[in-house]
Amino acid sequence: MKRLLPFLFLLTAFMAHAQFTTPGTGVKWDLQTLAANSEGVITQVGDHFEMDGILIISATDTIEILSNGTLLFHGLSHIESNGALIVDAPDQMTFSAVDPEAESRWRGIRFYEGHYTYLRNATFEYGGGLKVGNGGTFLMDGCTVRFTYYQSGSTSGSLTSSGAIDITGPATVINSNIYSNQRPAIGTPSNISSPVNIRYNTITGNTTENSNRPQINLGLAGAGNTSYVVGNTIIGDEAFTNAGGIAYSHLLSGAGQVVIDSNTIVNNRYGITLTGSGIDGWIRYNTITDNNTQNNPALGGSGINLTASSSSAYQSVMVTGNLISGNLWGITIIGYPQVNMGNTDPESFNPGLNVFSGNGNEGVTYDLYNNGPVNQFAMGNLWDVEVQDAESIETVVTHQPDDSSLGLVSFMPAAQKVTFTAANNDSEALEGVTITIEGIDPLTTDIEGLANLITMQGQYDFTATIEGYEDFSGSFTLAAEPLQVPITMSEVTYTVSFEVTHGTDPLEDAVVNIDGQEITTGADGIASIDLVPGDYAFEVSLDGYETFTGAVTLVDQDVTVQVTLLETEYTLTFVVTSADNPLEGATIDIAGTSLTTDAAGEATILLVNGSYPYEVTATDHTTATGEAVVSGADLDITVTLTSTVGITEVPGFRIYPNPASSYVRIEGANIQKAELLQLHGMVVRTFENPDANLNLQGLSPGYYFLRLYTDGQIVVRRLMIR
Structure with missing residues (x-):
């Protein structure tokens, strides 16, 4: 029995560390092929795969996983890649532990020099992280890295030490979710050039061991190289009070550049820190809020901290457009960094535009603390004071006037807030108005017609534009107080001219009704009105003429409408x-x-x-x-009309005088009745049994008919009265 136990121990150790190396012949295998060829290191178990041992990918071989699935690792198992590992799942490929609670967990994945790695839609959890070696290609896109652990030990510990993603050399991590890892989310070394590209990730609650490590912990980018940390959300867990936000440091010799841009950094021990020499940095347009979890101003709590302890150190940092609020300190400068937080000098121009709010500790507001002998520029910023003048700003900036050994901070002119309010001529808010100011990114008004700008105090010209309206130009002078600038936009109009005629003759005083307005033609028959583009019904009227109705469409030019009126019948x-x-x-x-x-x-x-x-x-x-x-x-x-049938001539019948005036005389007939008629037939006077003279007084001059009834006969004569 004493001889058997050592043998069993050796056998167990061997089985726990079984190893398979791909053939190195340029094969391209998926998990099914690996399971068939890996001599038991990878097996298919039901709907998933398991690994018990070590998989080594040879330099010329490729492991390609293009489907959804799960690979579970037994304790101490891991992958080493000298070749290509491609994971591009439609939805999700998960790399996890068989038993997340086991004392010995899977050690992670190591990528050696010359590797090619593309990871998309993959989850890595409950393991020892991803160790990215120098001299290869690494791209992670849309992945999740969570619950990784750190443990020392070359054969039994985690493969990573600096972070869940431990990078040496260039690498890109984008659009990924990295959270609840024992050490930082991403770490790079301080002694090897490692330019990284970290963009649009969500990084939360890392450094769960609560060590003095930030969630992103970057070292040397290398001479001529730049590390980018852009568009990430970095949120701390208040339970881990020692974990910072972003750190970039050159603790040893070397050079490099870093751009930290448009990140949201909340609830960490500090927001951003740059430490060491040989650094060119740009910290811009970040939101750095409530980084005060340790709540010890002697140990941290800065929104931005810049440190270079040696007078021979070189650290040049441009700080622009950051929102810094709720931290124990706003910006702290320790030692000898040269920091441009805003400068009007054309050769060193920086608009500033940093906004400070609610930074401080022990009841004192600290927007900027220049804790070193170097003079600094901080013009064009909006400080946490009501009036942006020198006297007020002095109360939130610590520098030479407070301690003669400190450098002077030049902070005037400061910035101030200007609010543009855009409306039309009816005082209705206009959304989408573009406001252009030289040297400043264009602004666009919101649904309430508002656009806010924080900029350096001074004189500005601007132009406001929106489709369908005339351009608006104006100017304003921004001083220590906030300013409101009203913009009234007039709609673009075109002229509608109505030419009103009867035949070829122009008609004066014709009335045109259009768009609720009334216009009148002149002697030339023309009436004009300016209207915005659109469809309009109109009506043209004039006494004695038929009313004319029509419609006109305005698009992008003046229009003439010909209107011919017809006289009323x-x-x-x-x-x-x-x-x-x-x-x-x-x-x-x-x-x-x-x-x-x-x-x-x-x-x-x-x-x-x-x-x-x-x-x-x-x-x-x-x-x-x-x-x-x-x-x-x-x-x-x-x-x-009078019938002439039966009318005869009476011999000896005579009427005179004709033309008559006041009377007419009738001779030669026995007259029973006489009627005087107008030419259109109306009887105007009747004479019953008249005598010889008929009275014509009171009748209007003109022609008449005289109708005489005599002895059964009718005689009609034309009579003129004058």
Whole structure:
């Protein structure tokens, strides 16, 4: 038994560390192929795969996983890649532990020099992280890294030490979710050039061991190289009070550049820190809020901290457009960094635009603490004071006036807030107005017509534009107090001209109604109005003319509308009678037209305003003449014709004088009745059993008919009265 136990121990150790190396012949395998060829290191168990041992990918071989799935690792198992590892799952490929609670967990994945690694839609959890070696290609996109552990030990510990993603050399991590890892989310060494590209990730609650390590812990980028930390959300867990936000440091010799841009950094021990020499840095447009979890101002709590302890150190940092609020300190500068937080010098121009709010400790506001002998520039910033003047800002900046050994901070001119309010001529808010100021990114108004700008105090010209409106140009002077700038936009208009005629003759005083407005034509027959683009109905009217209605469309140019008005026609109705009965077939000549009466003795014609002579004739009847005057209304005229049937000449019959004046005398006949008629047939005077003289006084001059009834006969004579 004593001889058997050592053998069993060796066998168990061997089985726990089984190893498979791909053949190195350029193979491209997936998990199924690996399971078939890995001599038991990888096996398929139900709907997932398991690894028990070590998989080594040879330099010329590729492991390609293009489907969803799960690979579970037994304790101490891991992958080493000298070749290509490609994971591109449609939804998710998970690399996890068989038993997340086991004392010995899987050690992670190590990528050696020359590797090619592309990871998309993959989750790595409950393992020893991802160790990225120098001299290869590493791209992670849309992945999750969580619950990784750190444990020392070359054969039994985690493969990573600096972070869940432990990078040496260049690497890119984008669009990923990295959280709840024992050490930082991402770490790089301080002694090997490792330019990284970290963009648009969500990084939360890392450094769960609560060590003095930030969630992103970067070292040397290398001479001529730049590390980018852009667009990430970095949120701490208040339970881990020692974990910072972002750190970039050159603790040893070397050089490199770092850009920290547009990140949101919240609830860490500090926000951003740069430490060491040989650093060119740009810290811009970050939101750095409530980084005070340790709540010990002697140990941290800065929104931004810049440290270079040696007078020979080189650290040059440009700080622009950051929102720094709720930290124990706003910006702290320790030692000898040269920091440009805003400078009006054209050769060193920086607009500043950093906004400070609510930074401080022990009841004192600290926006900027220049804790070193170097003079600094901090112009164009919005400080945590009500009035942005030198006296007020001095209360939140610690520098030479507070301690003669410290460098002077030049902070005037400061910034201030200007609010643009855009509206139309009806005072309605305009969304989408673009406001352009030289040297400043364009602004766009919101749904309330507002656009806010924080900029350096001074004089500015601006232009406001929006489609459909005239450009608006203006200027403003920004001083220590906030400023509101009203913008009234006038809609683009085009001219509609109405040319109103009757035939070829222009019509004056024609009224055009359009868009609720009324315009009148001049002597030239033209009326004009300016309107915004659109569709418009209109109406043109003038006394004596038919009303004209129409529509016009304005798009992008002036429009002329030709309108021809027709005179209004009225109905003239003739009623022709004879002996008190309707006379059918009578002819009426008027306005160049001949009308014929119907069975009702009526005939009609449409005429415009005017005077129209007429003549009415009928067979065996007298003729009637007259004048019809049409004046803005329909007109009825009754004409009575006298039958000439039975009218005879009486011998010796005589009427005189003719023309007559005040009387007319009748001789040679026995007259029983006499009637005086107008030419259109109306009886105007009747004489019963008259004597020889008929009284004509009171009658209007003109032509008349004199109808005489004598001894059963009718005699008609034309008579002129003057």
